[in-house]
Amino acid sequence: MTDTLVVIQAAAAELSKSDLSAAGFGSQAASAAGGVFDILLLGPMASSLSSTAAGLGARTVFTMSSGELEAYTAEAYASAVEAFLEGRSWRLVAAATSSSTKEYFPRLAALLDVPMASDVLKIESSDSQRVVFTRAVFVGNLLATVELEAPRALVTCRASEFEPPAAAAEPSTIQEVEAPSGLAHPGKSFVGIEAASSDRPDLKEADIIVSVGRGTRGPGEGIPLCEKLADTLGAALGATRAVVDAGWMANEFQIGQTGKIVAPEVYIAIGLSGSIQHLAGMRNSKTIVAINTDPEAPIFDVADFGLVADLFDAVPELTAVLEKRGG
Amino acid sequence: MKLLVTLKRTPQRDARIRISEAGDSLDLDNVQFEVNPFDELAVEEALRIREAGAEVEVVVVTVGGEECQQQLISALAMGADRAVRVEPSGQSLDSLRVAGALVAVARREEPDLVLAGKLAVDDECGQVPAMMAGLLGWPQANQASSVELSEDASSLRVVCEVDAGLETVTLALPAVVMADLRLNEPRYASLPGIMKAKKKPVEVLALDELGDAGSTRSRVTGFRALEEKSPGVRIDTAEELVRALEERKLV
Ligand SMILES: Cc1cc2nc3c(=O)[nH]c(=O)nc-3n(C[C@H](O)[C@H](O)[C@H](O)COP(=O)(O)OP(=O)(O)OC[C@H]3O[C@@H](n4cnc5c(N)ncnc54)[C@H](O)[C@@H]3O)c2cc1C
Ligand SMILES: Nc1ncnc2c1ncn2[C@@H]1O[C@H](COP(=O)(O)O)[C@@H](O)[C@H]1O
Numbered sequence: 001m002t003d004t005l006v007v008i009q010a011a012a013a014e015l016s017k018s019d020l021s022a023a024g025f026g027s028q029a030a031s032a033a034g035g036v037f038d039i040l041l042l043g044p045m046a047s048s049l050s051s052t053a054a055g056l057g058a059r060t061v062f063t064m065s066s067g068e069l070e071a072y073t074a075e076a077y078a079s080a081v082e083a084f085l086e087g088r089s090w091r092l093v094a095a096a097t098s099s100s101t102k103e104y105f106p107r108l109a110a111l112l113d114v115p116m117a118s119d120v121l122k123i124e125s126s127d128s129q130r131v132v133f134t135r136a137v138f139v140g141n142l143l144a145t146v147e148l149e150a151p152r153a154l155v156t157c158r159a160s161e162f163e164p165p166a167a168a169a170e171p172s173t174i175q176e177v178e179a180p181s182g183l184a185h186p187g188k189s190f191v192g193i194e195a196a197s198s199d200r201p202d203l204k205e206a207d208i209i210v211s212v213g214r215g216t217r218g219p220g221e222g223i224p225l226c227e228k229l230a231d232t233l234g235a236a237l238g239a240t241r242a243v244v245d246a247g248w249m250a251n252e253f254q255i256g257q258t259g260k261i262v263a264p265e266v267y268i269a270i271g272l273s274g275s276i277q278h279l280a281g282m283r284n285s286k287t288i289v290a291i292n293t294d295p296e297a298p299i300f301d302v303a304d305f306g307l308v309a310d311l312f313d314a315v316p317e318l319t320a321v322l323e324k325r326g327g
Numbered sequence: 328m329k330l331l332v333t334l335k336r337t338p339q340r341d342a343r344i345r346i347s348e349a350g351d352s353l354d355l356d357n358v359q360f361e362v363n364p365f366d367e368l369a370v371e372e373a374l375r376i377r378e379a380g381a382e383v384e385v386v387v388v389t390v391g392g393e394e395c396q397q398q399l400i401s402a403l404a405m406g407a408d409r410a411v412r413v414e415p416s417g418q419s420l421d422s423l424r425v426a427g428a429l430v431a432v433a434r435r436e437e438p439d440l441v442l443a444g445k446l447a448v449d450d451e452c453g454q455v456p457a458m459m460a461g462l463l464g465w466p467q468a469n470q471a472s473s474v475e476l477s478e479d480a481s482s483l484r485v486v487c488e489v490d491a492g493l494e495t496v497t498l499a500l501p502a503v504v505m506a507d508l509r510l511n512e513p514r515y516a517s518l519p520g521i522m523k524a525k526k527k528p529v530e531v532l533a534l535d536e537l538g539d540a541g542s543t544r545s546r547v548t549g550f551r552a553l554e555e556k557s558p559g560v561r562i563d564t565a566e567e568l569v570r571a572l573e574e575r576k577l578v
Contacts, residue, residue, distance in 0.1 A: 102445075109422075150544045188499075266577050283553075304559040
């Protein structure tokens, strides 16, 4: 068996950048092993996303949805993929790393009794018995080569490291699969989700991120200056843990080892020191700009452009220059 | 009520880990170790559940060699009641085998709740606790930033930090919960706590006593340094910065 199955959570009206990257991973994994890839769309939007997904180069796009998959729970999603795989086989079952797959992929690995590699950056090789990946360890400070020796394995991939697949010559076959009942765990219920509403782009989709550190001194002080800069650039806002812990911004904005991992075209780090845990979430950004009063701040070690300046002067100036240019 | 907390010994949170000269292993000679930060949060949460009034026993468990004893003692010094160490006898285990061993301990201990860290900061897999939940067939909650036990101690309300925001779920016990950074602020061990810890029981179990299936299918075969980044340039004014970004067609 040399084929790869890419699982995509179908919860939104459109496929995300991460979903496209997961398909890109699938296509790379398939060609490394000499096979093809298929897609499983799982969740309430599965049918409506299937025609877009059919343009990504997969052999087949499977769709599965049911009442029990309406709101995501790890238990139901793991059981759904387990049930889907019953009697079918793929070399690799893959998904993009997300808070959902961090939760349900290891559960699924246990249900299937197959090994798993988390958040891989690169496929080194793959054949029917062994698959080798590169992934980051020790707070992103080192790369490790990981070998899974098994005829079947699970993997999550870091979306920022995989390009979407090339446009397909032929659309995939679309096949609806009936979801079995009894997927939901009787002991788990979803109560609700609270999200900060924002008109700015999503962190994982954005080309430019303006990231805010403790040096901004909060919402009454430097953060509005950064927001204005972000809006001038059409950028997403990100934050360090210190900013989220202080209650200045919501948790979904945190970038780093325990937040989101991003790699936009441009990352503008403002008043943040560049702790190893923060770097772990952004060091692969294509161009890094740092604004900090401390010339020794570690963020300058990874910055392509470093501005040693007080953010309370530099950020409004930067916004003004950009506005003038745009107007 | 019994709480089982899983705990791993990991290098200190800000340690810079270097690769050995040969390039295939890590040079850990001068590295200090501690309780994985996320597991410290899990221990703290267990202690808080106990302090909230319920009749609770807190048991910490690790899978690892003799060198992990110190981290078990740290958890006992924080206030855990007793510890279990599963001795792997030099074998290198993958996540599924570690989860299997921990599940075997859970089956012996029959806890109402397993509290774990969401991630070990060395291998950064984030796999073991969810694998345990899968093997046990228990419900799970990952990236927990708040945990609230129901009055009759039969369920938990957990707030999880997910990509989209804050998700609230309820779990019927027994269940597995994985701690995230904002769950609490772990206490320091007090001097009396440290004295008492030395007298608390640490049970050592051999892996094969626990019915380990015995095949490691995932292993790390080498390490590499990150690619060197060419040094950046210092810019003096906002205007210069915009010009530089424009030259690269970035804005
Ligand atoms: C297990 C663990 C996981 C963690 N995970 C994460 C994570 O995912 N993400 C994360 O970000 N952190 C994480 N952290 C926390 C991390 O270690 C740092 O504490 C945090 O990143 C610091 O945030 P900061 O850079 O905003 O604040 P600080 O380190 O306090 O830096 C503030 C910076 O602002 C500069 N400054 C001050 N005033 C000005 C001014 N007027 N103009 C310009 N510059 C100014 C200062 O020179 C300083 O460099 C984690 C920690 C642990 C232990
Ligand atoms: N060897 C181990 N012994 C005990 N608990 C562990 C061990 N490895 C991992 N864990 C638990 O699983 C969590 C996630 O670890 P990992 O899957 O290795 O990232 C850790 O925070 C621990 O709570």
